Amino acid sequence: MKEMTIDEIKKTLLGILIYVDRVCKENSIKYSLADGTLLGAVRHKGFIPWDDDVDVMLERNEYNKLLEALYKDSDNNYKVFSLNDEGYFYPYAKVSDRKTLIIEKNWPNDLELGVNIDIFPIDYVPEGQEEEYYDKTQSYVNGLFDCLTNIAYAHDKSYMRLIKRLLRFRKVRKNRKKGECYWKSKINQITCLKETGTLMRLVEEKYPSLQKNIFEKFIELEFENYKFSAVKEYDMVLKSMYGDYMKLPPECERVTNHDFVAYLK
Numbered sequence: 001m002k003e004m005t006i007d008e009i010k011k012t013l014l015g016i017l018i019y020v021d022r023v024c025k026e027n028s029i030k031y032s033l034a035d036g037t038l039l040g041a042v043r044h045k046g047f048i049p050w051d052d053d054v055d056v057m058l059e060r061n062e063y064n065k066l067l068e069a070l071y072k073d074s075d076n077n078y079k080v081f082s083l084n085d086e087g088y089f090y091p092y093a094k095v096s097d098r099k100t101l102i103i104e105k106n107w108p109n110d111l112e113l114g115v116n117i118d119i120f121p122i123d124y125v126p127e128g129q130e131e132e133y134y135d136k137t138q139s140y141v142n143g144l145f146d147c148l149t150n151i152a153y154a155h156d157k158s159y160m161r162l163i164k165r166l167l168r169f170r171k172v173r174k175n176r177k178k179g180e181c182y183w184k185s186k187i188n189q190i191t192c193l194k195e196t197g198t199l200m201r202l203v204e205e206k207y208p209s210l211q212k213n214i215f216e217k218f219i220e221l222e223f224e225n226y227k228f229s230a231v232k233e234y235d236m237v238l239k240s241m242y243g244d245y246m247k248l249p250p251e252c253e254r255v256t257n258h259d260f261v262a263y264l265k
Helices: 006-026 035-043 060-072 130-148 159-167 169-178 180-190 234-242
Strands: 055-059 078-081 093-097 100-103 116-125 198-200 218-223 226-231 261-264
Touching: 006 060, 006 093, 006 116, 006 226, 006 261, 035 055, 035 218, 035 226, 035 234, 055 060, 060 078, 060 093, 060 116, 116 130, 130 169, 130 180, 130 198, 169 180, 226 234
Parallel strands: 055 116
Antiparallel strands: 078 093, 093 116, 100 261, 116 198, 218 226
16 A cells, blocks of 8 residues: 555545535535635635645534435445444544545544545534533543543543543443443434524534524635535634634644544555
8 A cells, every 4th residue: 555645635635525515415415614624715725734634514404414315325436434333433424535544543443444524513502501511412422432442542642631531441441331322322312402593513622602593504615626615604603713713823833633644545
């Protein structure tokens, strides 16, 4: 196998995004670029130069529709991973390129993962209970991680977090005994709430709450000479995440945060 360059990784990521965009358009699914991908589209009209991933977000009902469409799609160049798959522990979906392979800590050996993009569901939460629901969801997500990964979670490089998890080894063992299906059921139950006026990304890192109307209007933004869907109120979303998002960070912060090696098969 040949190790991929950053340019090859970005080209592959763009190809996956084009594929997901096609599936969404064919099935009338509303999605938006998210996080650094949304910022890259607005500030750079493409990838942030030092970034090497792609993120997409959808309201939970649209997310479920997209998963159904992706599992049914006949394009054998790509594979979708989600909580529907045994042994998969991320509480959001990934779409992976089958012609590539990445080596990443804690990834299950029997689930072959290639270069991939992340697809995040955005969930409804009762007004005034955002913190409570976020904390509860994260406790279920951590239970699933304990079940299916090593104690040292790959993407958290904090030594303090590692020490804390070592100290709570008994709880880890207890979580593992409850099993994969238990924790996935808990995550599914808390993220299938009735529609409210407030939305949050419960399943991942701390994320600002959003008003429901954010996901009602969409526009297209340029990204690497292609057009992709984004929430019309992207300015509000980006300001809530990054503040003055058009200002470049200090050079010392212009680094990727991902820890993997990608190969062409």
